[in-house]
Amino acid sequence: MTFSSSYVCVTCGTNTPADASGAPLATCIICDEPRQYVRSSGQEWTTLDSLKSAGKHTNTFTPTEADPENLISISTSPSFAIGQRGILVRTPKGNILWDCITYIDEETVARIKELGGLKAIVISHPHYYSCLKEWSDAFGGIPVYTHTNDKKWVQRPADNHIFWEGTSIDLLDGEIKVLCPGGHFDGSSLLLWNKNLLVADTMMVAASRRSVSFMYSFPNYWPLPPQDVKTVWKTVRPYEFDNILGAWVGKDIVGNGRNIVHESAKLYTQYCGHDTAKYYGSDAEELSFD
Numbered sequence: 497m498t499f500s501s502s503y504v505c506v507t508c509g510t511n512t513p514a515d516a517s518g519a520p521l522a523t524c525i526i527c528d529e530p531r532q533y534v535r536s537s538g539q540e541w542t543t544l545d546s547l548k549s550a551g552k553h554t555n556t557f558t559p560t561e562a563d564p565e566n567l568i569s570i571s572t573s574p575s576f577a578i579g580q581r582g583i584l585v586r587t588p589k590g591n592i593l594w595d596c597i598t599y600i601d602e603e604t605v606a607r608i609k610e611l612g613g614l615k616a617i618v619i620s621h622p623h624y625y626s627c628l629k630e631w632s633d634a635f636g637g638i639p640v641y642t643h644t645n646d647k648k649w650v651q652r653p654a655d656n657h658i659f660w661e662g663t664s665i666d667l668l669d670g671e672i673k674v675l676c677p678g679g680h681f682d683g684s685s686l687l688l689w690n691k692n693l694l695v696a697d698t699m700m701v702a703a704s705r706r707s708v709s710f711m712y713s714f715p716n717y718w719p720l721p722p723q724d725v726k727t728v729w730k731t732v733r734p735y736e737f738d739n740i741l742g743a744w745v746g747k748d749i750v751g752n753g754r755n756i757v758h759e760s761a762k763l764y765t766q767y768c769g770h771d772t773a774k775y776y777g778s779d780a781e782e783l784s785f786d
């Protein structure tokens with residue numbers, strides 16, 4: 497396996513092409529905007545090759561509480577950059593990787609192949625674009641799906657990169673549904689499979705694992721407007737789901753997930769100082785509100 501010599505941002509983990517001279521860019525476009533941050537020490541870059549040759553990192557496969565057989569977290573140890581997980585979704589119609597991580601090595605590829613391989617990669621939003629092209633290439637150029645609303649943030653598209661459009665898309669003959677309520681990013685997406693809702697940063701599973709929250713920026717503490725939170729609820733409202741799987745290993749809510757999103761959206765709106773009844777009255781009122 498060969499990797500490119502593009503540069504990986506050590507803060508967000510995004511692989512970014514070098515400039516015309518082969519040097520890294522002055523800033524990372526993912527970090528140098530209000531939802532992320534540049535470290536006080538300034539912009540730092542590494543490469544995937546140097547991460548591999550340093551030998552400090554490995555990827556860990558962790559069965560989830562929601563479905564230990566078929567939903568498996570893949571995360572890097574010790575943690576790198578944002579530290580998110582990818583989730584291997586194993587379905588009767590093939591496997592999908594939900595979200596992506598920077599680090600990939602031969603052991604990771606071999607382990608995923610033992611677990612049934614990969615048919616596609618679906619990424620929720622730009623913070624997790626990471627090394628999407630390297631992951632796609634490692635599995636024979638499988639398609640990578642990201643929402644077209646976030647196209648400008650894709651630094652290194654996969655050879656088979658699909659910018660999907662609209663509010664939902666069905667994959668694997670309808671086995672998997674991906675929804676786009678936006679909010680955190682214009683193309684922020686969710687994955688729905690077998691009564692599990694995989695939420696990435698579209699909503700954040702709280703430390704209590706009894707509620708979720710919503711933010712435009714998590715590290716910079718910018719809240720999401722209540723009408724955007726309402727759009728997230730309206731997007732998931734038609735679907736039955738029990739479990740909510742967040743962006744990090746262990747950030748899972750097992751059971752009662754749909755009700756928890758509804759109640760959390762109402763509490764969020766109240767705590768932001770808005771009239772909750774205006775946004776969340778009767779079911780009829782909820783659907784008519786824009």
Ligand SMILES: [Zn+2]
Nearest residue numbers: 505508524527
């Ligand atoms: Zn960055």
Ligand SMILES: [Zn+2]
Nearest residue numbers: 621623680697
């Ligand atoms: Zn994010």
